[in-house]
Amino acid sequence: MILLxxxxxxLMAAALIALTRRRAIMELLHAVTAIAVLGAxxxxxVHVWNGEVLVAAVLFRVDALSALMVIIITxxxxxxxxYAVGYIRAELDETHLPRVRLFFSLFHLFLFTMLVAVTxxxxxxxxxxxxxxxxxxxxxxxxxxxxxxxxxxxKYLILSSVGIALAFIGTALVYYAGAARAGEIAANWSAxxxxxxxxxxxxxxxxxxxxxxGYGTKAGLAPMHTWLPDAHSEAPAPISALMSGVLLxxxxxxxxxxxxxxxxSLGPEFAARLLIGVxxxxxxxxxxxxxxxxxxxRMLAYSSVEHMxxxxxxxxxxxxxxxxxxxxxxxxxxxxxxxxxxxSGNILLKYHSAEIDDVRGLLHAAPWTGALFLAxxxxxxxxxxxxxxVSEFIIFRAGVESYPWTAAVGxxxxxxxFGGMLASVNRMLYGDSPAELGRGDTLRFWLAPxxxxxxxxxxxxxxxxxxxxxxxxxxxxxxxx
Amino acid sequence: MSAEMLSKLVNLLxxxxxxxxxxxxxxxxxxxxxxxxxxQSVVLALLAVLIAVYSGSVELFGVxxxxxxxxVVIIPRVLNRAVAKIGLSRVAxxxxxxxxxxxxxxxLTIIAFYVMTxxxxxxxxxxxxxxxxxxxxxxxxxxIMVNRRRAVTQILGFLMLENGIFLLALLATYGVPFIVEMGxxxxxxxxxxxxxxxxxxxxxxFDSIDVGELGKLKE
Numbered sequence: 104m105i106l107l108x109x110x111x112x113x114l115m116a117a118a119l120i121a122l123t124r125r126r127a128i129m130e131l132l133h134a135v136t137a138i139a140v141l142g143a144x145x146x147x148x149v150h151v152w153n154g155e156v157l158v159a160a161v162l163f164r165v166d167a168l169s170a171l172m173v174i175i176i177t178x179x180x181x182x183x184x185x186y187a188v189g190y191i192r193a194e195l196d197e198t199h200l201p202r203v204r205l206f207f208s209l210f211h212l213f214l215f216t217m218l219v220a221v222t223x224x225x226x227x228x229x230x231x232x233x234x235x236x237x238x239x240x241x242x243x244x245x246x247x248x249x250x251x252x253x254x255x256x257x258k259y260l261i262l263s264s265v266g267i268a269l270a271f272i273g274t275a276l277v278y279y280a281g282a283a284r285a286g287e288i289a290a291n292w293s294a295x296x297x298x299x300x301x302x303x304x305x306x307x308x309x310x311x312x313x314x315x316x317g318y319g320t321k322a323g324l325a326p327m328h329t330w331l332p333d334a335h336s337e338a339p340a341p342i343s344a345l346m347s348g349v350l351l352x353x354x355x356x357x358x359x360x361x362x363x364x365x366x367x368s369l370g371p372e373f374a375a376r377l378l379i380g381v382x383x384x385x386x387x388x389x390x391x392x393x394x395x396x397x398x399x400x401r402m403l404a405y406s407s408v409e410h411m412x413x414x415x416x417x418x419x420x421x422x423x424x425x426x427x428x429x430x431x432x433x434x435x436x437x438x439x440x441x442x443x444x445x446x447s448g449n450i451l452l453k454y455h456s457a458e459i460d461d462v463r464g465l466l467h468a469a470p471w472t473g474a475l476f477l478a479x480x481x482x483x484x485x486x487x488x489x490x491x492x493v494s495e496f497i498i499f500r501a502g503v504e505s506y507p508w509t510a511a512v513g514x515x516x517x518x519x520x521f522g523g524m525l526a527s528v529n530r531m532l533y534g535d536s537p538a539e540l541g542r543g544d545t546l547r548f549w550l551a552p553x554x555x556x557x558x559x560x561x562x563x564x565x566x567x568x569x570x571x572x573x574x575x576x577x578x579x580x581x582x583x584x
Numbered sequence: 585m586s587a588e589m590l591s592k593l594v595n596l597l598x599x600x601x602x603x604x605x606x607x608x609x610x611x612x613x614x615x616x617x618x619x620x621x622x623x624q625s626v627v628l629a630l631l632a633v634l635i636a637v638y639s640g641s642v643e644l645f646g647v648x649x650x651x652x653x654x655x656v657v658i659i660p661r662v663l664n665r666a667v668a669k670i671g672l673s674r675v676a677x678x679x680x681x682x683x684x685x686x687x688x689x690x691x692l693t694i695i696a697f698y699v700m701t702x703x704x705x706x707x708x709x710x711x712x713x714x715x716x717x718x719x720x721x722x723x724x725x726x727x728i729m730v731n732r733r734r735a736v737t738q739i740l741g742f743l744m745l746e747n748g749i750f751l752l753a754l755l756a757t758y759g760v761p762f763i764v765e766m767g768x769x770x771x772x773x774x775x776x777x778x779x780x781x782x783x784x785x786x787x788x789x790f791d792s793i794d795v796g797e798l799g800k801l802k803e
Binding site: 162225227228230231234235238241242245248250253256257260261264265268271272274275276278279282290303305306309 | 699702703706707722726729735738742745746749752753756757760761763764767768770771774775778779782785786789790
């Protein structure tokens with residue numbers, strides 16, 4: 104019951120907002136919905152982490168892996184939604200009311216599609232929902248209606264649709280392999296997982312290659328990442344935060360579901376090699392573009408490619424700690440990247456430019472924005488005491504044992520990224536800010552929710568709270584590690 | 585209907601579907617390309633209904649009907665409306681001209697047979713023989729998307745790709761479950777409607793629908 108509530112709230116909110124005429128009511132509906140969805144998501148997670156598996160309406164099934172994703176989606180959804188109210192007020196005035204309505208309505212449709220994707224047991228429905236995430240966000244990417252945003256949105260729509268079409272071939276092939284064993288229910292992950300040992304290995308091998316290419320496109324993995332820097336940098340800040348921090352993980356989630364089946368039918372080596380390949384390539388591509396990046400939103404976007412690569416490396420290195428580190432890093436990257444993209448919205452509103460060269464003296468001109476940006480960047484590039492340091496350490500520690508050379512190359516690339524990003528941040532934070540800007544943060548009050556991201560990044564970096572560790576352990580069990 | 589008879593009919597229709605994908609490359613006018621897509625969708629709907637009758641599946645019959653409504657009636661209309669509105673129907677400039685493109689199609693078909701034949705061989709269904717044809721159609725649809733610059737032709741390439749995947753699933757397992765198939769149709773329809781809006785936006789902003797013009801975002 105609670106499961107259906109979770110899905111129905113954002114869907115109904117999207118419809119209601121589309122029918123609303125007054126801006127104040129839209130904003131109210133928007134904020135209340137986001138909090139309510141977080142409440143429902145939290146309740147579900149508590150149920151699942153107490154050992155239940157929630158099932159509803161044949162199609163839906165929430166285990167520990169789904170619950171982890173639900174929490175990430177609803178928590179960061181709530182954080183981004185609160186900031187979005189202030190940000191959209193600053194970006195779109197009363198003359199753009201239809202676009203404001205479109206924004207708030209699609210925001211919740213976007214949350215809805217992601218929630219369906221991670222709560223359904225049916226791999227076909229998951230595919231439909233993930234394609235839905237593209238369709239829900241494409242107008243959001245083009246919200247500013249400039250030439251560059253139009254180009255970004257069109258590329259995003261076409262490339263993601265093609266990528267996801269390839270994932271459908273993979274899904275259909277897996278269904279075909281399973282239908283021989285389990286019949287009609289073979290579209291269900293739980294049934295496939297149970298029959299995984301007896302599936303035709305030739306079909307599964309071909310299917311998984313398609314899955315990696317297809318859902319890898321959604322997860323922003325190189326070489327299928329080309330849409331990502333454009334779309335993530337052109338989208339309005341709260342949407343960038345959700346696309347980078349959350350949506351990429353939904354793509355990864357889909358790959359994980361298939362990996363759990365393939366690992367049983369083909370042995371873990373096959374998936375591991377593919378994941379290490381795309382992971383390393385993603386790191387390499389990201390490092391190349393991060394060294395001299397001129398646009399700070401694109402810098403954050405390429406850093407997402409980098410971190411998706413790190414997570415894939417963790418999954419590929421495998422073993423208990425490799426996978427544990429990868430899941431931990433999913434959480435940490437989501438927290439840090441959504442914080443940074445939201446802060447980047449504040450920088451954009453202050454300086455009216457996304458070029459690194461135009462931003463000078465951020466710490467002086469906008470102290471709160473600057474301080475949060477610095478903290479987020481230090482977390483992102485993997486400095487202690489922030490949590491990403493711990494998860495990256497765990498991943499590469501696992502890598503040293505299973506694939507030492509790959510791990511060494513990975514660490515080297517991380518160091519390059521570290522230097523490149525730190526230099527960019529340095530240039531932005533210090534120096535003399537343009538005199539006409541004045542002092543003061545644009546949306547200081549609206550940044551308040553980010554204190555939660557910050558606190559979590561610190562807490563998870565210093566200790567591993569036992570409920571959190573237990574939750575991750577449950578996810579590992581679902582994955583059969 | 586015997587299994588052998590069905591197998592022959594399915595082979596014939598799948599071959600026709602592949603031929604229509606290739607026709608998209610030969611046809612240079614957008615209206616003709618839309619027509620090729622509509623015809624291919626008719627062939628697929630026929631195939632779905634045929635297999636539904638053979639296997640006695642009511643759901644698959646429904647899928648065939650829905651496919652006809654969405655892909656034979658609605659989507660071609662949307663596309664024709666777009667073509668009429670942007671007022672452009674002449675040669676859709678490809679990166680590769682027709683002759684080399686056809687050679688690539690031949691190569692892709694060979695690859696499709698190479699990859700799919702072993703998988704089809706282990707499939708007991710009478711429709712499985714045609715699986716390589718469907719896979720070739722998928723690959724060629726993919727190639728069309730890469731090769732064409734016009735936004736409308738890219739959309740058609742995407743639709744052909746989608747059709748190829750539908751055909752592949754139909755031949756391999758008599759289609760994926762009903763609810764999934766319906767969800768896919770909904771996604772494709774919404775995607776095409778969104779793409780239509782983008783064709784207008786691109787036309788307004790760049791005064792052409794040549795996606796090669798889209799090159800401002802770099803690094």
